[in-house]
Amino acid sequence: MQDVVELQEDERSLSLDDIESTKIPFRKRSWTYKCKIAIEWLSRTKTHQTICYYFCFVSIGLALAALGPALLALGKQTNSGLDRMGYVFSARSVGYLVGSAVGGPLFDKLNGNHLIAGATLFTVIGMTFIPMTSSIYVLATLITSTGVMMGFLDTGGNVSIVWLHGDSSGPWLQALHFCFGVGSFISPIIVGSIMDTHNQDPTWAFWIIAILSLPLPIWLMFYKKIQHTKEGEKRNPIGRKEKIIILLVALFLAIDVGAEVSSGGYLFSYAVIRGLMSEKDAAYLTSCFWLFLTIGRGIAVPVSMYLSPAQVLAINLVGCFVSVGIILLFVNSTAMLWVGTILYGLSISSVFPSAISLAESYMKLTGSIAAVVVVGASVGEMMVPLLVANLFDHVSPITFPVILLICSVAGGITFLVIIQVGKGVKKNQTISDDVIEVDMGSVQLLAEEETNT
Numbered sequence: 231m232q233d234v235v236e237l238q239e240d241e242r243s244l245s246l247d248d249i250e251s252t253k254i255p256f257r258k259r260s261w262t263y264k265c266k267i268a269i270e271w272l273s274r275t276k277t278h279q280t281i282c283y284y285f286c287f288v289s290i291g292l293a294l295a296a297l298g299p300a301l302l303a304l305g306k307q308t309n310s311g312l313d314r315m316g317y318v319f320s321a322r323s324v325g326y327l328v329g330s331a332v333g334g335p336l337f338d339k340l341n342g343n344h345l346i347a348g349a350t351l352f353t354v355i356g357m358t359f360i361p362m363t364s365s366i367y368v369l370a371t372l373i374t375s376t377g378v379m380m381g382f383l384d385t386g387g388n389v390s391i392v393w394l395h396g397d398s399s400g401p402w403l404q405a406l407h408f409c410f411g412v413g414s415f416i417s418p419i420i421v422g423s424i425m426d427t428h429n430q431d432p433t434w435a436f437w438i439i440a441i442l443s444l445p446l447p448i449w450l451m452f453y454k455k456i457q458h459t460k461e462g463e464k465r466n467p468i469g470r471k472e473k474i475i476i477l478l479v480a481l482f483l484a485i486d487v488g489a490e491v492s493s494g495g496y497l498f499s500y501a502v503i504r505g506l507m508s509e510k511d512a513a514y515l516t517s518c519f520w521l522f523l524t525i526g527r528g529i530a531v532p533v534s535m536y537l538s539p540a541q542v543l544a545i546n547l548v549g550c551f552v553s554v555g556i557i558l559l560f561v562n563s564t565a566m567l568w569v570g571t572i573l574y575g576l577s578i579s580s581v582f583p584s585a586i587s588l589a590e591s592y593m594k595l596t597g598s599i600a601a602v603v604v605v606g607a608s609v610g611e612m613m614v615p616l617l618v619a620n621l622f623d624h625v626s627p628i629t630f631p632v633i634l635l636i637c638s639v640a641g642g643i644t645f646l647v648i649i650q651v652g653k654g655v656k657k658n659q660t661i662s663d664d665v666i667e668v669d670m671g672s673v674q675l676l677a678e679e680e681t682n683t
Contacts, residue, residue, distance in 0.1 A: 276394050279343075283346075289443040295417035295516075296420075303425060321373055325375060329381020330607075332382075335601065337389050341453075347446070349386070354447075357376065385600050388583075388586055388604070389596075403583040404530040407582055482641060484606045487582060491611045493571075497519055539584045542584045545577075547642045550634075550641070551638040552577075554631055554638055
């Protein structure tokens with residue numbers, strides 16, 4: 231027994247192989263040894279790391295979708311109308327934009343896993359304090375700060391998956407955003423159910439989401455920086471056409487992500503204010519949107535193995551146009567609102583990951599390039615909901631589906647321009663210094679042979 235105790239004290243400085251050679255049963259091992267085993271298991275394969283990123287995107291979905299059903303309650307809590315709460319949406323998007331812009335270059339230089347861990351922790355803190363404030367300015371500050379962290383998470387998660395899985399990252403990206411959809415679907419149910427049982431108070435809903443996200447920062451700290459380039463590797467410079475494609479993809483995502491966020495945020499208010507549904511049914515409508523958005527992303531995982539990103543996006547855009555057309559043609563029908571919402575959720579589901587995959591098919595994705603694309607999405611997330619909020623209050627709620635229809639048409643036009651510009655563009659390849667040295671050696675050898683002859 232004394233030998234076991236002495237061994238447990240020595241295990242702090244021993245490697246796992248040294249500890250294994252002692253043949254002491256696992257149950258008698260020290261907590262130091264057990265923690266080492268846990269850390270080794272967590273960091274053993276990229277599958278474990280991918281799963282961690284997936285849980286992070288569930289967390290983003292939970293936090294992002296919580297604001298829509300709680301919007302009216304937070305407005306009452308801060309004595310603010312829907313138009314002022316629209317600025318809160320935009321404040322989060324400003325933060326998202328800043329987080330994306332700053333995060334991209336940082337992920338190229340620092341340990342991205344530690345950055346994601348810090349961002350997740352600050353998101354948890356923000357979600358804890360958001361329902362506790364009675365000031366619209368404090369609320370906007372908290373939501374903006376949370377938006378910055380979400381921007382970090384979004385850019386970091388997408389880039390990390392691409393770096394981890396390389397050219398086969400398409401289905402993994404679709405699965406990543408499927409996880410976001412899972413969180414977005416669950417979130418309105420959590421918020422709606424808790425508000426029903428707590429006199430329309432969303433506090434515990436936000437706290438539950440924060441508690442569920444709390445283990446993730448600890449998990450992420452186990453991982454080292456992803457080595458996505460080899461030592462001595464050089465990259466061909468990005469050409470003019472590639473730069474245009476990056477900007478066009480950013481514009482495309484600004485349009486479509488803006489429409490997606492507006493849908494999740496204003497479906498509830500649209501259905502209630504137009505008298506088409508009760509608050510409870512409108513919360514279920516919002517959940518239904520996120521559910522079918524999630525199902526669509528789940529379907530996109532196997533589909534992306536057989537169809538190119540461009541083909542998937544073409545299907546998405548046609549579906550968006552048709553679904554919003556249904557809502558507008560049968561504008562007073564509750565049943566058609568359900569049908570249009572379901573189809574719209576399915577159609578817009580895989581737009582973001584497919585657009586990232588489309589960009590990655592033209593060039594090798596870096597943190598900086600991903601930052602430009604995600605910043606574009608953040609601008610749309612900021613501007614489109616703000617436009618919806620102002621027209622919703624000052625013109626008519628009908629402007630909500632009209633704006634979605636305009637976004638569908640504008641997104642389709644931008645997509646066609648991307649395909650046209652991308653004709654003949656091939657993905658930049660990286661060149662290793664070792665290869666250059668071998669080639670130069672071959673040239674020198676041939677020159678010597680020529681001289682001898």
